[in-house]
Amino acid sequence: MMDATRTDDDASVDWHEHAYDLARGIAAYTASPLVEGLARVVARHPEAEIANAFNHKQVACKMWARDRLFESCGGRFGRIWVLGGWYGVLPAMLFEDGRFDIGMIESIDIDPHVAEIAETLNRTAGERFRARTSDMYTLDYAAERPDMVINSSCEHIVDVRGWLDMLPEGTLVLLQSNDYFSEPTHINCVASLEAFEAMAALREVRFSGALPTKNYTRFMLIGSV
Ligand SMILES: C[S@@+](CC[C@H](N)C(=O)[O-])C[C@H]1O[C@@H](n2cnc3c(N)ncnc32)[C@H](O)[C@@H]1O
Known part of the structure; x- marks a missing residue:
C-alpha cells in the first residue's frame, strides 16, 4: 500500500541507497574497479x-571506441587526452581493459563541476588519471604533446576543423559525433559519416x-591530423 506521508x-x-x-x-x-567507481560516484555525488x-x-559507443582504437593504433600509449571528457567513463574503461598499457589519461572538460566526479570514478587509477577543467580551444597542444587525443564530444563544439587545426601535424586522434539533432546541447551534429569525414578532413584515416543506435547513429574517425 502507498504511504501517503512519503x-x-x-x-x-x-533510490540512491539502492543504487x-x-x-x-x-x-x-565482478571485481571491477569501474563499477566500484560508479558506486563511489552514486554515494558521493548524488547530483x-x-x-x-x-x-x-x-x-x-565507448566499447566501440576502445575496440577500434586497439585495432587501429595498438594498446601502448604514454599520455592520452580525452576532451569533453565529462565524468571520465572512457578512461575508466581503458584502464580496466588488459589489452591497454597507458601511462596517463587526462580528462579535460570545460564544465568545472565534472572534474571531481571524474576523479572519484577513476580513483583506483591513482596518479595515472587526472581531471582538468579547461576549454579545449585554449590548450597548448604543441607544448604538451599528448600522443593520442580523443574527442567523443564533437557534436558539442562549434568548429571541429578549427579545433583540429590547433593540433601539431601527425597527432593521433579519435573523434566521435552523431546525427542526434533533436538534443538541445548538440550544436554541431553531422547528417552522415561522409559529412563527418569532410568536416574533419584528416590527413590519414585508419578507421571510419x-x-x-535506437534514436541516432554515432560516427567515428580514427587517424591523424
Ligand atoms: C555530454 S558530454 C559527452 C557526450 C559524449 N557523447 C560522450 O560521452 O563522449 C559533452 C561534454 O563536452 C564538454 N564540452 C563542451 N564544450 C567544450 C569545450 N570547448 N572544451 C572542453 N569541454 C567541452 C561539456 O562540458 C560536456 O561535459
Whole structure:
C-alpha cells in the first residue's frame, strides 16, 4: 500500500541507497574497479547524471571506441587526452581493459563541476588519471604533446576543423559525433559519416565507421591530423 506521508525526497534517498548497494554488489561480484567507481560516484555525488553517462548506449559507443582504437593504433600509449571528457567513463574503461598499457589519461572538460566526479570514478587509477577543467580551444597542444587525443564530444563544439587545426601535424586522434539533432546541447551534429569525414578532413584515416543506435547513429574517425 502507498504511504501517503512519503515525499519525493524520501524516494530519491531510497533510490540512491539502492543504487549504491546494487553497484557495490556488482563491483564485488565482478571485481571491477569501474563499477566500484560508479558506486563511489552514486554515494558521493548524488547530483551527478552518472546513469545517463553510463547508460547502455553510451557504454556501447565507448566499447566501440576502445575496440577500434586497439585495432587501429595498438594498446601502448604514454599520455592520452580525452576532451569533453565529462565524468571520465572512457578512461575508466581503458584502464580496466588488459589489452591497454597507458601511462596517463587526462580528462579535460570545460564544465568545472565534472572534474571531481571524474576523479572519484577513476580513483583506483591513482596518479595515472587526472581531471582538468579547461576549454579545449585554449590548450597548448604543441607544448604538451599528448600522443593520442580523443574527442567523443564533437557534436558539442562549434568548429571541429578549427579545433583540429590547433593540433601539431601527425597527432593521433579519435573523434566521435552523431546525427542526434533533436538534443538541445548538440550544436554541431553531422547528417552522415561522409559529412563527418569532410568536416574533419584528416590527413590519414585508419578507421571510419557508423554505429546505429535506437534514436541516432554515432560516427567515428580514427587517424591523424
Ligand atoms: C555530454 S558530454 C559527452 C557526450 C559524449 N557523447 C560522450 O560521452 O563522449 C559533452 C561534454 O563536452 C564538454 N564540452 C563542451 N564544450 C567544450 C569545450 N570547448 N572544451 C572542453 N569541454 C567541452 C561539456 O562540458 C560536456 O561535459
